[in-house]
Amino acid sequence: xxxxxxTIVARLMLIKFCVLCVQIKCFLEIITIGYSVYHSYHLPWxxxxxxxxxxxxxxxxxxxxxxxxxxxxxxxxxPLRILSKxxxxxxxxxxxxxxxxxxxxLVKKHYRLQFYMFGWTHVTLLIVVTQSHLIIHNLFxxxxxxxxxxxxxxxxxxxxxxxGFFFGRTPLIKLSPKKTWEGFxxxxxxxxxxxxxxxxxxxxxxxxxxxxxxxNDSNSFQVDCEPPELFQLQDYTLPSILESVTGWTTVRLYxxxxxxxxxxxFASIVGPFGGFFASGFKRAFKIKDFANTIPGHGGIMDRxxxxxxxxTFVNVYIASFIRGPNPSKVIxxxxxxxxxxxxxxxxxxxxxxxxxxxxxxxxxxxx
Amino acid sequence: xxxxxxxxxxxxxxxxxxxxxxxxxxxxxxLGLQGDTEAECDVDTKAxxxxxxxxxxxxxxxxxxxxxxxxxxxPRWKNYWIRGVLSLAMICGxxxxxxxxxxxxILIVMTVQIKCFQEIITIGYKVYRSYDLPWxxxxxxxxxxxxxxxxxxxxxxxxxxxxxxxxxPLQFLSRxxxxxxxxxxxxxxxxxxxxLVKKHYRLQFYMFAWTHVTLLIVVTQSHLVIQNLFxxxxxxxxxxxxxxxxxxxxxxxGFFFGRTPLIKLSPKKTWEGFxxxxxxxxxxxxxxxxxxxxxxxxxxxxxxxSESxxxxxVECEPSxxxxxxxxxxxxxVRNALPWETVTLYxxxxxxxxxxxFASLIGPFGGFFASGFKRAFKIKDFASTIPGHGGIMDRxxxxxxxxTFTHVYIASFIRGPNPSKVLxxxxxxxxxxxxSIFNTLTSHxxxxxxxxxxx
Numbered sequence: 001x002x003x004x005x006x007t008i009v010a011r012l013m014l015i016k017f018c019v020l021c022v023q024i025k026c027f028l029e030i031i032t033i034g035y036s037v038y039h040s041y042h043l044p045w046x047x048x049x050x051x052x053x054x055x056x057x058x059x060x061x062x063x064x065x066x067x068x069x070x071x072x073x074x075x076x077x078x079p080l081r082i083l084s085k086x087x088x089x090x091x092x093x094x095x096x097x098x099x100x101x102x103x104x105x106l107v108k109k110h111y112r113l114q115f116y117m118f119g120w121t122h123v124t125l126l127i128v129v130t131q132s133h134l135i136i137h138n139l140f141x142x143x144x145x146x147x148x149x150x151x152x153x154x155x156x157x158x159x160x161x162x163x164g165f166f167f168g169r170t171p172l173i174k175l176s177p178k179k180t181w182e183g184f185x186x187x188x189x190x191x192x193x194x195x196x197x198x199x200x201x202x203x204x205x206x207x208x209x210x211x212x213x214x215x216n217d218s219n220s221f222q223v224d225c226e227p228p229e230l231f232q233l234q235d236y237t238l239p240s241i242l243e244s245v246t247g248w249t250t251v252r253l254y255x256x257x258x259x260x261x262x263x264x265x266f267a268s269i270v271g272p273f274g275g276f277f278a279s280g281f282k283r284a285f286k287i288k289d290f291a292n293t294i295p296g297h298g299g300i301m302d303r304x305x306x307x308x309x310x311x312t313f314v315n316v317y318i319a320s321f322i323r324g325p326n327p328s329k330v331i332x333x334x335x336x337x338x339x340x341x342x343x344x345x346x347x348x349x350x351x352x353x354x355x356x357x358x359x360x361x362x363x364x365x366x367x
Numbered sequence: 368x369x370x371x372x373x374x375x376x377x378x379x380x381x382x383x384x385x386x387x388x389x390x391x392x393x394x395x396x397x398l399g400l401q402g403d404t405e406a407e408c409d410v411d412t413k414a415x416x417x418x419x420x421x422x423x424x425x426x427x428x429x430x431x432x433x434x435x436x437x438x439x440x441x442p443r444w445k446n447y448w449i450r451g452v453l454s455l456a457m458i459c460g461x462x463x464x465x466x467x468x469x470x471x472x473i474l475i476v477m478t479v480q481i482k483c484f485q486e487i488i489t490i491g492y493k494v495y496r497s498y499d500l501p502w503x504x505x506x507x508x509x510x511x512x513x514x515x516x517x518x519x520x521x522x523x524x525x526x527x528x529x530x531x532x533x534x535x536p537l538q539f540l541s542r543x544x545x546x547x548x549x550x551x552x553x554x555x556x557x558x559x560x561x562x563l564v565k566k567h568y569r570l571q572f573y574m575f576a577w578t579h580v581t582l583l584i585v586v587t588q589s590h591l592v593i594q595n596l597f598x599x600x601x602x603x604x605x606x607x608x609x610x611x612x613x614x615x616x617x618x619x620x621g622f623f624f625g626r627t628p629l630i631k632l633s634p635k636k637t638w639e640g641f642x643x644x645x646x647x648x649x650x651x652x653x654x655x656x657x658x659x660x661x662x663x664x665x666x667x668x669x670x671x672x673s674e675s676x677x678x679x680x681v682e683c684e685p686s687x688x689x690x691x692x693x694x695x696x697x698x699x700v701r702n703a704l705p706w707e708t709v710t711l712y713x714x715x716x717x718x719x720x721x722x723x724f725a726s727l728i729g730p731f732g733g734f735f736a737s738g739f740k741r742a743f744k745i746k747d748f749a750s751t752i753p754g755h756g757g758i759m760d761r762x763x764x765x766x767x768x769x770t771f772t773h774v775y776i777a778s779f780i781r782g783p784n785p786s787k788v789l790x791x792x793x794x795x796x797x798x799x800x801x802s803i804f805n806t807l808t809s810h811x812x813x814x815x816x817x818x819x820x821x
Contacts, residue, residue: 085778086778088774088777088778089774089775089777089778089779092770092771092774096728096767096771099731099735099767100728100731102735103632103731103734103735103738104630106632106734106738108631111738111739111741111742112742112743114738114742115738115739115742115743119576119577119580120576122580122583123576123579123580126579126583173561174565175560175563270553270557273556273557273560276560276563277556277559277560280560280563280568280571280572281568281572283568284568284569284571284572285569285572309553309556312549313549316545316546316549317546319545319546320542320543320545320546321546330788330791330792330795330803331803331806333788333791334788334792334803334807335810337788339814339816342807342810342811342816343811343816343817345788345789345792345807346804346807346808346811346817348789349789349792349800349803349804349807350804352793352800353797353800353801353804356797358797358800358801359801359804
């Protein structure tokens with residue numbers, strides 16, 4: 001049991017660390033492009049300020065995540081509790097310090113450059129750091145929500161390339177002359193198939209499917225749970241058209257596989273716009289690749305350009321269609337309320353639960 | 368298609384003419400605003416692009432009546448009079464708006480936000496001369512509408528949960544709100560990508576970034592202002608008044624006693640003005656808070672009352688913050704003054720912190736805007752208000768204040784919104800609801816709020 005706990009914690013930390021590294025590398029690549037475009041190497045404050053802002057925003061997001069998901073752990077440790085209670089204020093104060101440093105660093109002849117770099121840094125932070133934290137949120141929902149979207153995008157990249165290579169004839173968009181309609185459509189269908197198969201394989205394992213939670217009793221992370229309905233095989237009656245074609249009346253699927261169709265569709269149809277955006281960006285600033293990190297492929301950003309929209313989409317999708325609010329966060333907010341507000345909620349909740357038959361009516365009679 | 372690595376992205380600077388000199392004009396050339404031989408930017412290579420042409424502040428909007436009344440005065444005094452009259456007019460307008468109530472305030476905030484957005488975007492158009500790319504205006508306004516829809520939807524869902532639950536279409540919109548907002552934003556994003564035109568890539572990306580940064584600054588702040596407003600009108604009035612007072616106080620102290628310059632960026636600001644403004648603002652904030660804390664109209668959170676059915680009731684039991692309490696003066700102060708205890712509203716103590724922020728950090732917002740105007744060589748953001756410039760000129764110090772007030776309230780004053788918590792509770796799975804119910808029951812019993820037998 002001890003080794004399982006260690007392994008889970010270690011794996012989580014490793015994944016978070018990887019995401020953090022990718023984020024920092026992407027940030028570095030974009031900022032370096034900004035420096036070379038604006039020749040602002042000799043204004044040393046910028047590099048310091050850019051990294052400082054990166055640190056601030058990361059602190060804010062990581063703090064929110066830690067507070068949300070590890071509420072009980074945070075409540076126990078005194079310094080953590082203070083940091084968490086005044087977290088927004090501390091983050092804001094840190095950001096303000098950076099802002100004031102920026103204003104104080106404005107040098108007479110370089111105002112415009114400095115404002116450009118300030119704007120550049122902020123837009124980069126908005127794109128890169130926000131996405132990476134949404135990825136981590138998705139991860140906490142269950143590793144399958146992290147693996148399947150990223151795999152779908154990669155599959156779409158590869159399949160669109162191969163279909164384009166073998167059958168490509170009609171160009172898709174002026175921005176990326178190598179993309180073709182045949183590749184686009186072929187990639188779409190291939191990705192949907194791949195998504196369905198991958199979901200089928202992964203939905204069977206608890207390791208991938210369970211949300212990462214902090215267990216208050218055992219004082220550790222766990223990925224052990226009763227798989228939610230989403231990951232239990234169910235029978236679906238095929239519509240009559242398909243019935244006549246395939247000869248089956250019902251089919252056993254995980255509900256998640258149906259969701260994976262939506263995810264694959266997004267990855268194939270809207271995801272490439274992220275790629276076109278990056279192509280336009282490279283075209284605009286006359287660079288061939290974001291950097292030379294990966295031989296033959298370019299920089300990290302070149303590989304991750306289609307992933308941005310995907311991470312946000314998955315997060316919004318989960319929030320809208322899959323899960324409700326996070327229970328530990330709700331408890332946290334409940335306990336922070338005033339006494340009369342807590343009583344009000346207590347009574348409303350009691351009435352609601354009794355109505356739905358979850359609380360025995362005997363309790364009402366005894367009260 | 369061969370791409371030239373023109374800018375030496377690997378840290379090298381092969382082109383000797385690209386060495387940084389100390390001329391702003393050189394900056395402009397490097398920024399691709401003029402003389403870009405690749406013809407990627409649609410700019411006039413011959414014109415002097417160091418100055419933004421046709422500054423928006425050149426036109427004189429002074430009303431004819433004022434002009435006539437001040438005909439006889441020398442130009443300097445005329446300017447002061449115009450500024451003074453308009454200041455008074457704006458302050459009166461402020462009182463009028465407060466009198467009209469929360470709905471009017473929200474509308475005014477939205478109007479100001481749209482005007483600020485328009486001013487900044489217009490400057491962007493002028494700087495990049497992108498008038499001839501019509502998609503941008505459409506796209507910029509579209510993004511403004513999207514972000515506003517997202518924020519207003521969140522606010523409505525939070526504060527008017529009961530109303531929203533009653534109406535069927537509203538319920539649908541509220542449940543899938545984030546998804547709908549995201550879809551709308553994506554549509555704009557895809558339109559942007561499809562609108563990229565071959566020779567104008569860089570311009571288009573600049574305008575895209577410009578729009579987003581403007582949205583980040585202007586729209587976020589305006590929604591924080593509205594959220595502060597919902598907390599109670601006093602949280603809207605006091606911060607804004609304090610910033611205005613600091614502006615005026617610093618100006619007056621600087622006018623009469625100013626000697627030591629404060630910062631190279633704004634040569635008119637002085638240390639005397641800064642410090643004098645600080646103390647006068649703290650005193651002003653103190654007095655204003657004690658005045659306003661007495662009235663329920665200012666102090667109560669704005670909310671939808673389900674009983675009376677009327678929108679925006681401002682009647683409630685004032686919270687502890689607005690109930691007079693006795694404070695013992697520390698020994699030092701007791702020696703100076705003959706009082707032992709002093710009766711204060713706790714809010715007045717909070718107002719000291721708000722005033723300190725407004726006086727010490729708020730001006731950085733003003734310096735930021737000055738640097739911005741200096742960078743893009745404009746005198747004022749626009750000429751909407753005669754003698755003062757554009758709306759942004761008046762609101763530049765308010766940005767940080769709105770965010771600070773919001774963070775301050777969230778950290779030190781209120782807890783979470785109970786109706787929002789209940790809403791979230793009701794959305795959970797039944798088992799989770801039961802477990803939370805049990806936790807809450809034991810918690811309330813511990814605190815003695817529930818009889819142990821319940």
